[in-house]
Amino acid sequence: MLKNCDNCGKVFSHPNHKLCPTCSRERKEEFERVRIYLHENKQATLLETAESTGVAIKRVEEFVAEGRLSVLPRDRMRQCRICGAGIGEGQVCRGCQQQLSGGKPPAAKPARDESKSGRIHILDARRERTRD
Ligand SMILES: [Zn+2]
Numbered sequence: 359m360l361k362n363c364d365n366c367g368k369v370f371s372h373p374n375h376k377l378c379p380t381c382s383r384e385r386k387e388e389f390e391r392v393r394i395y396l397h398e399n400k401q402a403t404l405l406e407t408a409e410s411t412g413v414a415i416k417r418v419e420e421f422v423a424e425g426r427l428s429v430l431p432r433d434r435m436r437q438c439r440i441c442g443a444g445i446g447e448g449q450v451c452r453g454c455q456q457q458l459s460g461g462k463p464p465a466a467k468p469a470r471d472e473s474k475s476g477r478i479h480i481l482d483a484r485r486e487r488t489r490d
């Protein structure tokens with residue numbers, strides 16, 4: 359199947375790639391540069407990352423959106439709502455998501471205090487019934 363490269367517009371043939379071989383190799387190299395840079399500079403912002411790696415900001419944002427970077431630019435970092443770990447997207451990290459979907463509650467849970475009032479309720483109900 360022939361198609362146009364998403365990046366340079368060159369015609370190429372591949373069943374599912376959106377980029378021609380040249381661009382996809384270039385993109386892979388850029389991704390590696392960004393990934394390594396962020397790994398070594400964990401406090402870097404998106405702009406700093408783009409400037410230091412020579413990769414276009416738009417491209418760095420694409421990498422961030424793809425969710426394949428383990429370390430994200432500081433100003434693109436989100437935090438897990440449960441454990442506070444840095445995550446790329448969504449509201450909880452993968453670990454917490456697994457715990458949630460597995461039905462297990464997160465480690466820290468407030469102590470519950472409903473048992474007492476519940477019991478009083480039952481006693482009241484029984485008294486009502488015996489009176490009859
Ligand atoms: Zn191309």
Ligand SMILES: [Zn+2]
Nearest residue numbers: 438441451454
């Ligand atoms: Zn978490």
